[in-house]
Amino acid sequence: MLEARDLxxxxxxxxxxxxxxxxxxxGEWVQVTGGNGAGKTTLxxxxxxLARPDGxxxxWQGEPLRRVRDSFHSGLLWIGHQPGIKTR
Incomplete structure (x- = not known):
C-alpha cells in the first residue's frame, strides 16, 4: 500500500x-492528470x-518512505518523459 498524508x-x-x-x-490504478506545470511529475x-515534499x-506498506527507501527502490522502475540518451 502506498499512502500520501497531507503532502x-x-x-x-x-x-x-x-x-x-x-x-x-x-492492484489499484491511479490516473494523474493536469495541465503543463500542474505538478504531475513532481507528485x-x-x-x-526521488524528491522530498515540503510538508x-x-x-510504503505503513512505513515512512524515507526509512525504507532502499528496499522500495530495489523494486522501482522509473520511465520519465525525457529522452534517456542525450546527443552531443
Whole structure:
C-alpha cells in the first residue's frame, strides 16, 4: 500500500498542492492528470522518493518512505518523459 498524508509542495513560490492525502492499494490504478506545470511529475517524484515534499509524508506498506527507501527502490522502475540518451 502506498499512502500520501497531507503532502505539500511549493515550486518557485507557487503552491502545487497542499493537504494532499490518498491511499493506493495493491492492484489499484491511479490516473494523474493536469495541465503543463500542474505538478504531475513532481507528485510522481515525491511518491517514488526521488524528491522530498515540503510538508507531509509518503508511506510504503505503513512505513515512512524515507526509512525504507532502499528496499522500495530495489523494486522501482522509473520511465520519465525525457529522452534517456542525450546527443552531443
Amino acid at each position: 505539500y509542495c511549493e515550486r518557485d513560490e507557487r503552491t502545487l498542492f497542499s493537504g494532499l492525502s490518498f491511499t493506493v492499494d495493491a 510522481l517524484r515525491l511518491l517514488t522518493g 507531509g509524508e509518503v508511506y
